[in-house]
Amino acid sequence: xxxxxxKQWNFLVDSAxxxxxxxxxxxxxxxxxxxxxVAFDFAKFLNCQKTVNNQPCNHCQVCYQIxxxxxxxxxxxxxxxxxxxxxxxxxxxxKLSLTSEKHFFxxxxxxxxxxxxxxAQSALLKQLEEPKGRTxxxxxxxxxxxxxxxxxxxxxxxxxxxxxxxxxKAEETEEVVKRIERLKYxxxxxxxxxxxxxxxxxxxxxxxxxxLYYFRELMHKELKGxxxxxxxxxxxxxxxxxxxxxxxxITTSNVKPQLILELLFLDL
Numbered sequence: 001x002x003x004x005x006x007k008q009w010n011f012l013v014d015s016a017x018x019x020x021x022x023x024x025x026x027x028x029x030x031x032x033x034x035x036x037x038v039a040f041d042f043a044k045f046l047n048c049q050k051t052v053n054n055q056p057c058n059h060c061q062v063c064y065q066i067x068x069x070x071x072x073x074x075x076x077x078x079x080x081x082x083x084x085x086x087x088x089x090x091x092x093x094x095k096l097s098l099t100s101e102k103h104f105f106x107x108x109x110x111x112x113x114x115x116x117x118x119x120a121q122s123a124l125l126k127q128l129e130e131p132k133g134r135t136x137x138x139x140x141x142x143x144x145x146x147x148x149x150x151x152x153x154x155x156x157x158x159x160x161x162x163x164x165x166x167x168x169k170a171e172e173t174e175e176v177v178k179r180i181e182r183l184k185y186x187x188x189x190x191x192x193x194x195x196x197x198x199x200x201x202x203x204x205x206x207x208x209x210x211x212l213y214y215f216r217e218l219m220h221k222e223l224k225g226x227x228x229x230x231x232x233x234x235x236x237x238x239x240x241x242x243x244x245x246x247x248x249x250i251t252t253s254n255v256k257p258q259l260i261l262e263l264l265f266l267d268l
Contacts, residue, residue, distance in 0.1 A: 008158050012042050013054045021046070021105075022156035023131035025138045026113070026147070029160030030209040036111060038160075039138045040066060043074060043107040046136065066107075075108040079115045086119040093127055096135055105134045113139035114146035121148045128154040143248050145241075176207075177214045181229055184268045191268070195261035204257055208247045215240045235268075242267055 015021055027035040044056035044063045056063050065071035075095050077088050092108055110116070116124065128137065128151060144152060183191050201207055219240060222233055231239075246264045250257050 008160060009038060009041070010054075011158070012038075013045065016046060021136060023135060023137065024128050024155040025136070026144060026152060026155035026157045027138060027140045027160060028142075028144045028157060030142060030205075030212075035140045035160055036109070039109045039140060042138070043105075043109065043136075046105040046107065047071075047073070062104075073104050073106045075106070076111070077108070078111040082115060084110065084112070084116045084120055086117060086123050089116070089120045089123040089127070093123070096127070096132070105136055108135070108137040109140065110138070111140050113141045114143040116147070121151060125151050125154075142251070143244070145244055146248070174214060177211065177218075178229075180211070180265075180268075181231065183265055184230070184235075188266065191265035192262050195265050196258055199256070199258035199261055205247075205251055208243070208250060212240075212243060212247060215243060239268065 025039075027039060029035055041056060044058070044066050045051060045054075047062050047066070048056040048060055049062070050057040050060050058064075058067070062071060066074050069076050075092055077084060077092060096106055096108065110124075124137075125148060139147070139151075139155060141147060144157075179194070183194060198204065198207065215236070218229075218231065219236055222231075222236060242264055246260050249255050249260050
């Protein structure tokens with residue numbers, strides 16, 4: 001199990017041991033995080049008969065078949081042509097309706113769940129509203145705000161947002177966040193100049209991931225009544241929403257990053 005997901009893994013294992021397994025999970029985090037690895041390991045853990053030290057054995061037939069995606073009780077769905085169609089969800093519903101051996105869990109893993117079409121999300125919602133037996137559905141997404149709130153509310157949310165591997169990197173991101181705060185009081189020229197500077201960075205996606213992490217932390221502090229610098233609640237909420245949209249466009253579209261960042265900073 002990768003170190004970055006140790007906390008999340010322990011939560012899942014403890015829930016399983018206490019018999020409090022959710023019918024649906026939403027794994028949220030940057031694309032670089034191995035959410036899918038954790039999902040498959042959890043599928044193994046729930047069905048492996050030889051678990052050792054809170055880990056699946058990775059040697060039995062069930063673990064082998066889950067890893068190869070050929071286990072009959074595993075349904076793995078991924079996008080085709082950048083979409084997940086309603087037909088995929090209909091097939092999922094049909095497979096989940098089939099009987100299986102009582103001691104096994106049926107596991108459905110949906111990668112990039114934010115690419116579900118509206119019709120597909122509506123069909124999935126009906127499935128989540130009527131959970132049956134030993135069935136677990138795991139949604140993986142970098143952009144949970146693209147998923148219907150009614151779906152998100154029916155899932156146990158697990159966040160994979162601890163993206164900093166050392167204190168220096170965390171401190172650097174914090175300094176940048178302070179600079180963004182100062183931009184609110186600077187000219188449009190200064191904002192555009194900073195957008196141009198950041199857009200040139202080869203690790204732009206990673207930088208934006210860091211910003212998302214810190215502004216989410218600021219929002220959490222605000223909700224707890226803690227001081228959040230010069231940001232008002234509404235300002236912070238608006239910027240975080242705009243930042244999420246900017247990250248989505250930078251990672252999925254051909255729009256020039258500089259233009260996206262200019263619009264982001266212009267609306268501070």
